[in-house]
Amino acid sequence: GQSKPASDNSVASTANTSDATPADGGNFVYGLATEVDNFDPFTATTADAKSIYFNIYEGLVKVNPDGTFSGAVASDYKISDDAKTYTFTLRDGVKFHNGAVVTTDDVLYSIQHAIDSGIPGYDNVDSFEATDDKTIVVTLKKGDADFLAIASQAIIPKDSDNQGELALAPIGTGPYKFASYAVQDHVTLDKNPDYWGTPAHLNEIIIRFIASSSDLLVNYQSGAIDGFTANAAISEQVDKNSSTINVGHSNAVQALYLNNANTPFDDVRVRQALSYAVDSEGVINTVDYGYGTEIGTAMIPGLSSFFNDDVTHAYDVDVKKAKHLLSDAGYPNGFSFTVKVPSNYQVHLDSAQVLVNQLAKAGITMDIQQVDWATWLENVYTNRDYDATIISVDGSIASPTAFLSRYVSDAHNNFVNFNSKDYDAAYAKATAAVDQEKRVAGFKECQKILSDEAASVYIQDIANNFVYSTKFAGYTGYPLYAVDFASVYRIQ
Amino acid sequence: MSEMNSEKGEILEVSHVNNYYEDTGLGIFAKRQKRQVLSDVSFTIHTDEFFGLVGESGCGKSTLGNAILGQLPFEGTIRVGGMEYSKSDRRKFTEKVQAVFQDPMSALNPRMTIGSTMREPLRAHNIGTREEQIRAVNDMLEKVGLDASYADRYPRELSGGQRQRVCIGAALMLQPELIIADEAVSALDVSVGAQILNLFHEIDAGADFAMLFISHNLNVVYYLCDRIAVMYRGTIVEIGSAEDVYHHPVHPYTKLLLAAIPDFTSRIEDDGTGTLADIAKANAQFEVRNEDPEGACCFYHRCPYANSECLKRPSLTAVPTTDSEEHRAACRLAAEQPSAQVDEKGSVAEAFQSTC
Amino acid sequence: MSESKTVTSQNLLEIRNLSIGIREGDKIYRAVDDIGYEVAEGEILGVVGESGCGKTVTNLAIMGLLPDVLFVSGGQILFEGKDLAKMSERERAAMNGRDISMIYQEPLTSLNPLVKIGRQVGEPLRIHHKEIPEEEITKRVAESLREVGLPDPEVTMEKYPHQLSGGQRQRVMIAMATICRPKLMIADEPTTALDVTVQAQVLRLLKHISRKHKMSIIFISHDLAVINQICDRVIIMYAGKIAESAPAHVIMRHPAHEYTKGLLRSIPRADSKGESLPAIPGHVPSTEEYRDPCPFAPRCPIAQDICRQQAPDAVQIAKDHVAYCHFLRAE
Amino acid sequence: MRYLIRKAVILILTMFLISLMTFLAFHIIPGDPAQLILGTSASAEKLELLRHQLGTDLPLWQQYTSWIFGFFRGDFGTSIRYSMPVKTLLGDRIVVTALLGLMVIVLTLVVSIPLGVYAASRRNTAAEQVVNFLTMIGISIPGFFLSIIFMWVFGLVLHLFTPGSYVSYQQDFGAFLRFMIFPALAIAVPEIAILTKYIRTAMLDEMDKDYVRTARGKGASHRTILYGHILRNAIVAVIPLIGMMIGSIFSGSIIVEQVFGVPGIGRLLISSVTGRDFPLTQTLVMYIALIIVITNFIVDILIQVIDPRIRLSN
């Protein structure tokens, strides 16, 4: 398995759900602290939107709770040895929500649409064709063992999204179909009775958009919603006798990201000093109620086979060493810098406040500056006009490249301005490898370099807990940010 | 006109002054219209002369006073000591003319000591050093009947009469040639008002200045002034020496004004047996004739003597039968009516009644 | 002539030892100090005095309309034998407007700016004679507006106060005060804000109404000449006390109290032109200031030590002529 | 008439100024709507494409003029964030906020007029002191604190309503009202306090006026004097405040809608600003400003209707 099964983590659950008898029917009100404003799987990028449309759309294959993939719209797939040719066989009788049966035309349209939309990974597609009315062959430019993850991109009806129509009227093949949407209020999903696989238990899912994560809590406590996903600071507040907390990961790398192009962070000793000064465990304990998972590099533990656990403790807190490194770098009395934190993420603001204390011990002064999300995107992310920031960076797909590609010197999204020839070479080597072991070794090497170079101060993979009422059970987590409503059922 | 009394010298020359107020009309559909307040006002005040201006409320007395002080826009010319007001020359102008207003309660800055307020004119004109100014203030306080200790007090600690003394003192600080006193005693109690009138008398004797004394009380004006002008609806209807105007009035309005002054010799008698009509008749002299034609004599609507001739506004003409040429009235009767020893007040009322 | 009108035996209103206090923070001052007078039926009583001497306050006490800081601290106000000062607010309200009414110095502010004239004038009837139907009230209002000499009552009724001139407003006030035919009307400086010509009309009207309806009037003014025009009897007040009281013609010709004399002298008249006015020196003490037992003492030309130690008693100079001075002898 | 024209010109001028201010503001603050939509993993070409679709790559003046011309044609543009016509987006929400505002106004008037009159009529008594104290507290509570407290006390402790369970007015008007009463109350409390205070003060001011004495002199009852004479005059003095109240009700609803999860225009404004959704924000700002400006205009007229002194005298 690529990930620890979610059930392993369900430590906080006090209610014994396994005895309960599942019952079909009923509805489930889910609270979301952001808005799903776009249901088009080709343009929507917010994690929250993706977590919801996981229930509506399916790809040729679909991720499993353990991180492996299995057939969805395709019942079967074959991968050539050089991982260059992928052959998918369509499943019989899969129907779109509009009642139409999925044909190869739909699949071809979807693949072309993904290429046109610039979905990551599709730039590697060399050609694709339907060899018969059941078989689709995709040929890649260079071998990619991860293409299955990429092939989980939604399959949509032919010509259904030429003008982005899906944004407001999604049509997929998933266990739930879109029913209605009220801006800033809610989205309703209805059970798809024609679902090819195990049908969902609940008849209706109402996703309410709530202004902030603290309001999620109030709404949950008041009974207005049956469940929500939130970080530990919020999820820990619920009444544990009437709630099941399914501990999961946010599957994103929280770090104090340093602008490697700016002084003093262009000096590896300074970055290392910061890494030594920061006590990740302290942050996890204070901000994340101990639920987060410590990391030492830009990889989530969820992708366990690729995750380089060796470097997790490379920079265990050592203030003396930090000070030493600082004076080596020419800052015997420390220095001060400003960290820009997006104001809409309380977790990061809280983490920043903890870091202020920790860094102060090493003589470093960190000033916090809150910026709103749009400003953060423009100033920090796009223009790279910052010294440091705290954020969680997620991967768009369950693949190590999603996390590691951005550290390549000339990557367009290398917002930390990391620049290492060694890394570029190591990354190129890892991605070129078809052999799984070599790939794993290659990516681990990349992570090692990031750790050695202290590209940023890696802190944790923040816990992202699914909290729901004990009236329900069955929730299953994934190594992706997805909320699988089909697994949830009402207890009789 | 200018040729007369030239040997005496003129301190104020008002000629053909017209003034309008714009009625903004707060209402949604209200039209903006100009309302004439002063129409063709001309007169002169000689140096060292006390000149009285009487008229009913709202006739434009204060407007005229403010126009002279340069506080209002107007048409025509006003010269004080030969000088016309202009904003840039305000300082020089204010050396010549000062004012005392009706309400001594609001005429002083409540946040300034008396001394400070009185120093204000000197300060504005940069006269003397601080010490000299303070000395001058103390002298002036003495002169208006207050002692120097008042300099440190605030207006609220003073009685109305005392405050009016301060106002007069402040107006005198610059030794102006003309003082405009707009209802300067009307707001005061009888006994205090008398004190202020006396004060005007005293300082008149000591200093060299003329005064335009505005009041609605003919008795007071007569008591204090050398010459009197009677104003009605923005027009001067009669002007002349105090004696002439008070004792030999020519214009019906002046007569009416004199008749209406309550005195100690007569009483209103009414045994209650009369009808309302009787009262109406008795009040007829005050009643409004319904017509008020455009361009007519301003008193046409109330005048018992009015005839078609009066539909054209009369100008001020000299009253022939008096010895003094100064006596003029704006009435067709001015020329023909012998003003000497005309009627007693009772008969004026009768005249009014008989015509209505 | 005027001397013929004298006090009738029947007193409508009798004020005995009335004192009115002012509460100011923790301190209490006296606005009116132990005064007494009476008003006969059909009589017009003039009250004269300088500003702040307590004229208004006394009469507000009669109406029971003293503002919160003022209170009756002693004495009686007997109206037809009943003590108004001891009546409940409700009983007072029943009399106000019906038996006693008041007109005020400021005719503009004394009328509700948002209510039409007709309604305001008719209100006393509406309050005290609920049995009268609305059409009848309208008729009575028109009648009483005509009575005070307002032309076109029907038009005037539909107007608002600001659309009338000062004299017209004052006449509206009179119409309102007389519509219930009260026995006593208090007129607080009803002509001070008016021009002399209008003043003459109003005085005439008041006199007529008083005589016609046998209505007593307390006429407040600081102008002795006005008082002389219509009053039967005059009370001179000074600093919260009565200085002198006598029939009008007596006061004007034979004043006894030094204050009255001074007051009369200080009025500019035709014959005093050019001379200095014999003004009374000094000023009226305010309520907060210390007052001598005889409050006029500091300004009085004949004051002696006794004036500063002992309040003067009433001296009956003649029938109906009383003055408060140590140096007067009863005749 | 002149007055009306003058007012209309001023109104248009103000609105124009506001639209310009919003526009400039939007282009001063950092944030690229395309980037916001596409997030951190977007490629440069994709961004460029989207910018072109949204029209945010045009020169500023062109963006402004195209917006303003559209606005005058009644076309408010398409929301960047919600990819819906702004008009559609606003439709319901304006009703929600308007209903909320209406509830607030009704609550405020219904409570504060009697309360203010009562306090004034009990001058210098314990009752007045109690009302004064309550208004003082009411004025001093921040709206969002009050919302939190309401949510906690009425929602979570007393279970009088279910926070977060907003029901659309179209779905069930009764349930809508039952839910909205709490957000309305949260906005109304400070407004009630302020209005009560002003009414009380205005009543007290009026009470000292001469015409009140006249009325008492006529023997009018306490009640008649209070409601028949004083209140009308006091209201004339208070009416200008109502214009200002509309503004503060709007600001209040921005926060309260956020806290209570009411899908009104207040919440939309925040998300449109944070989402750099220019057409939406611009329309919202214009809309709010228009309401405020028009309210003030109505207040002007209202005063003239109530107060004959200002009314046309013909």
Added chain:
Amino acid sequence: MKSGKIEFRIGCTLAGIVILLAVLSLFWTPYGINEMDPASRMAAPSLQHIFGTDNMGRDVFSRAIVGARFTLAVAVSTVLFCTLISIVLGLLAGYAGGWVDEVIMRIIDAINSFPGILIALIMVTVLPPGNYTIVIALCIMFIPSFTRIVRTGTLQYKNADFVRNNRVFGDSDLRLLLVHIFPNIIPLLLSSVIVGLSNAILAESSMSYLGLGIQPPAPSWGRMLYEAQSIIFNAPWCALAPGLMIVVTIVAFNCVGEGLRKRYLA
């Protein structure tokens, strides 16, 4: 007046206590404001932590009194700047009249009809970082009402008898404005300024609530309230402490303002 005096005293006492606490926090706080202790998070009020601790184990009392400092600093500087600007604008508009008045009032109108949050957002994003950008934002929001007050006062006194008197004395316009008109507006302005202080506190906390205020870890009451929101059920003291501090402070300022108003305008 007596009632005004009582309000004034109560107000001064309460404000005094709050200010004293704020000053005290400069020298001493029971705990560091950013001193965290996960082990004792969300502890109920006790002798160690008289207002309890928050979700990161920080002492609420320490934060509340330091918050007083920040909140007051923002409020005071906002009102100060805005008063200064408004005085100039208001005097100018009122005294000059005509088109100057027209232009100033139109801009004021526009600002007034402009959602405050937008102004705040613009300021916070445009201006260089720092705690006092919020001051400028609030300042702009407050200028309209203050300018109106000054302008109304100016209009009221522009034609007052004593001003007219001094104009006749020959005083310059500037002197009339500064010496005769302005000092008389001060009482009116003063009480508005004090009420403005409480409005500024309210606005600051609203802004902080929306994340536009003081930068963490510095606490302001609004920020504390915001952070306490999610734990209100388990640790209500975290919300109540700053909330009540706000209420008390505003009551205090309002009382002082009311007292002043009654004293000077009665």
